[in-house]
Structures are given as structure tokens and as C-alpha cells.
Amino acid sequence: MTFSEIFDQYQPQLVARIGEHFWLVGVAMLIAAAIAVPAGILLTRQPKIERWVLGFTNAVQTIPSLALFGFLIPLPVIGGIGPRSAIVALVLYALLPIVRNTYTGIKEVDPAVREAALAMGMTDGQILRMVELPLAARTIMAGLRVATVTGVGVATVATLIGAGGLGDFIYRGLQTVNSNLILLGAVPAALMALGADFGLGLIERKLVKGRVS
Amino acid sequence: MPSEAPIRLSEVTYRVGGATLVRDLSFDVGKAETVVLLGRSGSGKTTALRLVNHVLMPSAGEVVVEGRRTADWDPIRLRRRIGYVIQEVGLFPHFTVARNISLLPSLEGWETARVDARTRELLDKVGLPDDVLSRYPHQLSGGQRQRVGVARALAADPPILLMDEPFGALDPITRAEIQREFLAIQETLGKSILFVTHDLREALLLGDRIGFMDRGRLVWMGRPQEFRTGSDPRIAAFRESLS
Numbered sequence: 001m002t003f004s005e006i007f008d009q010y011q012p013q014l015v016a017r018i019g020e021h022f023w024l025v026g027v028a029m030l031i032a033a034a035i036a037v038p039a040g041i042l043l044t045r046q047p048k049i050e051r052w053v054l055g056f057t058n059a060v061q062t063i064p065s066l067a068l069f070g071f072l073i074p075l076p077v078i079g080g081i082g083p084r085s086a087i088v089a090l091v092l093y094a095l096l097p098i099v100r101n102t103y104t105g106i107k108e109v110d111p112a113v114r115e116a117a118l119a120m121g122m123t124d125g126q127i128l129r130m131v132e133l134p135l136a137a138r139t140i141m142a143g144l145r146v147a148t149v150t151g152v153g154v155a156t157v158a159t160l161i162g163a164g165g166l167g168d169f170i171y172r173g174l175q176t177v178n179s180n181l182i183l184l185g186a187v188p189a190a191l192m193a194l195g196a197d198f199g200l201g202l203i204e205r206k207l208v209k210g211r212v213s
Numbered sequence: 214m215p216s217e218a219p220i221r222l223s224e225v226t227y228r229v230g231g232a233t234l235v236r237d238l239s240f241d242v243g244k245a246e247t248v249v250l251l252g253r254s255g256s257g258k259t260t261a262l263r264l265v266n267h268v269l270m271p272s273a274g275e276v277v278v279e280g281r282r283t284a285d286w287d288p289i290r291l292r293r294r295i296g297y298v299i300q301e302v303g304l305f306p307h308f309t310v311a312r313n314i315s316l317l318p319s320l321e322g323w324e325t326a327r328v329d330a331r332t333r334e335l336l337d338k339v340g341l342p343d344d345v346l347s348r349y350p351h352q353l354s355g356g357q358r359q360r361v362g363v364a365r366a367l368a369a370d371p372p373i374l375l376m377d378e379p380f381g382a383l384d385p386i387t388r389a390e391i392q393r394e395f396l397a398i399q400e401t402l403g404k405s406i407l408f409v410t411h412d413l414r415e416a417l418l419l420g421d422r423i424g425f426m427d428r429g430r431l432v433w434m435g436r437p438q439e440f441r442t443g444s445d446p447r448i449a450a451f452r453e454s455l456s
Contacts, residue, residue, distance in 0.1 A: 116303030119266055119375075120317050120365070121292030130316075134307050208307075 006180045010169065018188055021165035024083060024158060025151045025196075028090030033144060036095045040102025040140075041128065050103070057096035065154050068092065069161045086155065086163035093154055094147035101143025105136030134207070141204035145197050152193040156185065166192075217280075218243050219373055219405040220265055225274035227260055234260040236429040238274070242373075245403035249420030250431075251410060251451075257429040258409040262375045265407060266295045278373070293317065296366030296404075298379040302358050304350040310336075310361050311346040317369045335364040340394055356387040363395070367402070374406045380415065392418055413451065417441070425451070 007014075043050050063071075072078065072085040079085050109132050117127045133140075159167030169185030172178075218241035227235040235257040242248045250258040263269040264276050267288040276283045278291060304313050314335055315328045323331070336343065339360040350358055359379060366374060380388045380395075392415065399406065410416055416423050417437045425433040425440070425448055433445050440448065 110301075110303065110306075112299060112301030112303035113305060114303075115268075115299065116297065116362075116365075117305070118268060119292055119295075119297035119299075121289045121295075122320070123289055126320065131305060 001178070001180060003180045003183060006178075006184055010181075010184055014169075014184065014188070017164060017166050017168055017185070018192070020083075020163075021152070021155055021167075021189065021192065024086055024090060024155045024163060024165055025148065025192075028087045028151055028155075029094060029144070029148050031087070032091045032094035032098060032147060035091070036098035036143075037102050037140065039095075040099045041106065043099070043103045044106045044132075045124075053099065054096075054103075057099050060092045061096045065089065065093070065157050066160070069157060073161060081162045083158070083163040085161050086158035086165075089158070090151050090155060094151055097143040097146040097150070098140070099143075101139045101146075102136065105139030105143075106132045108139065109135045137207040138204060141200060141207065145200045145204075148196045148200060149193045152189055152196060156189055218277075219279055220407060221277040222261070222264070223275050223277070225261075225264060225271045225276055227257075227264060227269060228272045234429055235264070238429075238431050240424055240431060240434055242405050242407050244405055246421045247399060247406040247408055247419055248422050248424060249408045249410060249416040250424045250426055251413065251416040251420075252426035253411060253451075255428075256426040258411075258426055259377055260429075261426070262377055262407060262409055265373075265375060266292050266297065293321065293369060294371050294373060296368075296371040296374040298359075298362050298366045298374070298376045300378040300381045302350075302362040304358060304361060304365070306350050309347050309349055310341075310353070313350070313361060314364050314368050316365070321369055331368065332364075335367055338367070338398060339364045356383055356391065359383060359391060363398075372405060374404045374408075376406060376408045378410050378412075379408075381410070381412070388415075395419065 001009075039053060043053055060068075068089045069085060072088055073081060075085075078088045113131060113135070114127065117131050122130070155163075155165050156167035156170055158165050159171050166185040166189045170182050170189075173181030173183075173185065220242040222238050222240055225235060225238040226233065238257075238261060240248065250261060252258050260269065264271055265278065265283070267283045267286060270284065278286065279294070283291060304310075305316070308316070311332055315332045318328045318331055332346070333343065336346065341357060341360050341364075345353065345357065345361075350361070353361065359382075362379065366376075380391055383391065396419065408416075408419060417440065420437055422434060423437055423440050424431050425445075427447050432447055433440075433443060435443065441452075443449070
């Protein structure tokens with residue numbers, strides 16, 4: 001079968017799989033950002049827990065994705081078969097780049113700027129909101145971009161625990177030695193990764209506009 | 214006898230990690246007076262400044278600002294009554310000049326019209342044209358940045374200024390120019406200023422009194438003309454380094 005025949009045959013499913021894939025990654029990134037950005041901020045305030053938190057996120061990163069999905073299946077509440085486990089796994093993978101970039105981005109703010117802010121009587125919350133986060137925005141966004149692009153790729157494995165997504169086509173293609181079917185999953189996944197990177201890049205530029213650093 | 218001095222340090226010692234950065238420091242800064250702390254790098258001058266605005270807390274002794282010990286002040290309220298200028302300026306790179314200058318008045322809840330008027334007034338005072346208001350710090354020269362830094366420190370009209378080698382990074386001509394303007398501004402504003410420098414000429418030019426610091430101690434304090442003729446060997450050595 002040619003690619004266009006495969007495309008015609010699977011077109012209705014394709015839209016559904018893209019939707020699932022997008023949903024898995026999107027939800028996972030929102031949760032990951034909601035956990036990891038505050039965690040990164042906390043690290044800059046509590047240097048003592050730095051090793052502990054970065055150590056944990058590093059360790060998670062070393063678990064092969066296939067194994068991580070497998071580990072989650074028997075777990076209650078956060079595990080099991082289906083999208084829930086997949087989202088948990090994607091969140092865990094996304095933590096490291098976001099935490100680390102949030103932490104680094106804030107740490108790299110010019111000490112003279114922070115000193116001036118402190119000495120003029122800004123509260124810690126004001127310094128964070130008005131000075132540190134805006135100046136760290138580019139680095140934090142870079143972490144989100146890396147996490148999202150990686151997440152789109154990792155999410156293709158989610159099909160193995162019944163979470164759907166574009167991985168469905170890829171694994172069915174592998175089993176039936178049908179490279180066109182593999183492409184039907186891989187090409188949209190690649191485009192989604194590029195699109196996400198581009199979209200987040202636009203947001204990033206909006207956040208840092210006016211400043212050349 | 215109660216002291217009226219806006220800044221008073223009494224036997225202040227500051228230790229950190231086994232090192233004593235400042236030892237038994239006692240002096241005051243009177244109303245509308247400029248006291249210059251002079252000394253080499255590492256003599257404890259900057260530490261003394263940071264003790265005044267409660268960025269550092271004394272290990273012993275007390276720092277009294279406007280009649281109240283810094284330990285009893287709400288640090289945020291205290292710092293908003295003290296303008297601060299540092300050599301690196303530390304302008305907010307993501308804010309325009311206008312926003313940099315007006316930040317503190319805005320935080321203090323001033324009305325927009327009053328903030329705008331104040332920003333323009335200060336810009337004029339430090340000798341900058343109105344068209345820099347919409348620029349970002351990286352679009353300014355070093356001298357312009359330092360002027361904006363001074364304007365920012367003066368924004369909420371604090372009675373006290375702390376200045377840490379504010380003109381140290383400027384070329385000699387710009388520095389001399391800003392020093393002269395600074396004297397003129399101080400003449401009209403009458404702030405109580407604690408000024409730190411390692412530049413003897415600057416100390417002699419700007420100070421009403423000079424305090425000479427060496428290894429965390431204040432070893433001499435007096436008027437500039439006395440400094441020129443003082444016989445203390447440590448002062449003499451510092452003077453000779455210039456000639």
C-alpha cells in the first residue's frame with residue numbers, strides 16, 4: 001500500500017490520535033509547569049534542598065521511558081492502564097528541564113540588580129514577580145520548550161499502556177512491518193514537536209520583548 | 214544625651230563565618246551631612262553601608278536610623294527611606310528608564326500624574342534629556358546609567374542616601390562632571406549621605422567628614438583639611454600612594 005492509500009484508510013483515526021497525543025502532552029506539560037516552576041523558585045530560596053530535588057528529577061530522567069510506563073501500571077491512583085499513567089510519566093520526565101531552568105534562570109539574574117531591588121525596599125514577592133521571573137523568563141521558557149519537544153516524542157510510547165496517541169500507528173506499523181503506517185504516526189508527531197517549539201518560541205519572544213540581553 | 218543624627222553606629226561589630234568584617238565601629242552622620250568612608254578594598258566600608266539599611270544585622274552593637282534601632286525597623290519601610298546607589302548601578306534591564314526611576318514611587322502608591330512629574334523633575338536634576346525616558350538601560354552610556362541610578366535612589370525623596378563607589382566605573386572626565394553635579398544637587402537637597410570610596414580625591418571633594426577605615430576598624434575621622442595634614446601613619450601611607 002502506498003502512503004496515500006494508508007492515509008485515506010486511516011484518516012478518521014488520524015484526527016483522533018492527533019487529538020489524544022496533543023491532549024496527553026498538553027495536560028502533562030501544564031501539570032509539570034505548575035509543579036516545576038514553583039519548585040525551581042523554592043530552590044532559589046532554600047538552597048539546602050537543591051541537591052535533593054535536582055537529584056530526584058535527575059534520577060527520574062535516567063529511567064528508560066518504556067520501563068517507567070511499566071512501573072506505573074501496578075500503582076494505585078496514579079497508575080493503571082490508560083492515559084492517567086501516561087500523563088504521570090510525561091510529567092515526571094518534564095520536571096527536570098523545567099526545574100533546572102527555572103532555578104538557573106533566577107540564579108543568573110545580575111546580583112547588582114537583585115541588590116538594588118532589595119536595597120530600595122522591594123519585598124521578596126515583588127523582587128520575584130517584577131524582577132527575577134521576568135529576567136528569567138527566557139531561560140524558563142527554554143526549559144518548557146525542551147520538556148515539550150521531548151514529551152511529544154516520549155508520548156508515542158504511551159500506546160503500549162493503552163493511552164492512545166500517535167504511537168498507535170507506529171507500533172501497529174512495526175508489528176506489520178508497514179513503514180508507511182509508521183510514518184503516519186511519526187510525521188505528525190514530528191510536526192507537532194516543531195509546532196509546539198515554534199508556538200512556545202513566539203510566547204517567549206513576547207515575554208522578553210523590548211530587552212536585549 | 215539623645216542624638217538627633219539620622220544615622221548612628223555604636224560599637225558595631227559584624228562577623229560572618231569566623232571572619233570579622235567590621236569591628237567596634239562608632240560614628241554618626243548628621244543631618245544634611247556627607248560622611249565619606251575611605252579605605253582599601255576589604256576594609257569593611259561596604260559592610261558598614263549594608264548594616265545601615267538592614268541588609269546585614271550587626272553581630273554586636275547597634276545601628277540607629279532616625280532614632281530607631283535597625284532591629285526595630287520593618288526592613289522594607291527602613292529601606293524605602295534610604296536611597297541606595299552602587300557602582301554597578303543595578304538598573305532593571307527589562308524596564309525603561311522611566312519605569313526604573315518611578316518604580317518605588319509606584320510601589321508606594323503615588324498617583325500616576327505625581328509619579329510622572331517626579332520622574333521628569335529628577336531627570337532634569339541629574340542632567341538627562343526627556344528623550345531617555347523611553348529607552349532601556351542597555352541603550353545608555355555608562356555615565357547616563359549612573360545618573361539614572363542616582364535619580365532612582367532619589368525618587369521617593371528619601372532623607373538618607375547610601376552610596377557605594379557610585380562613580381567608580383566612570384571615565385575620569387565623566388566622573389569629575391558627575392561629582393560636581395552631585396555636589397550641586399546635595400547643596401539643594403540636603404540629604405544625609407554615607408558615601409563609600411577608595412578614591413582619596415573623591416573623598417576630599419565630596420565629604421564633609423572623612424572616616425578612614427582599615428581592616429574593619431575606623432582608625433581616623435575628621436574634616437578633609439585635617440586629612441590632608443593628618444599625621445597618622447596609616448593615613449600618611451594612603452596619601453602617599455597618590456602622590
